[in-house]
Amino acid sequence: MRTFGSREFNQQHGRVKDAARKAPVRITERGEPAFVLMSEAEYRRLSRQRQTLLDLLADPRPEADFAFSPERVDIMSRDIDLG
Structure with missing residues (x-):
């Protein structure tokens, strides 16, 4: 990036x-x-x-529409001992 002093900027702004x-x-x-x-x-x-993802999902234009079918994920829960 070129650097100019403020005096040079004022005198040679072109x-x-x-x-x-x-x-x-x-x-x-x-x-x-x-x-x-x-x-x-x-x-x-x-x-x-x-x-943002929200902007993309809220886009009302027909060409912005898309199919979205995420796979279901089964998450196993477990007990936690806080004692």
Whole structure:
């Protein structure tokens, strides 16, 4: 990841934006990482949330329907001595 100081960012923002079009860039303040600049497309790609099982099961679209027949599992129980 390329790194630019805040002064360089302020003075050459076009150059920094050009670099951010290719890959995220780090902006530092007083030598410490402070910000990351990236393209909108990269931000959207990174911020996409994964769907949960509940989201998938609640999907009302006909093409999202599927058959689900899990096998029955017999679980044997046993007594536990807590004494």
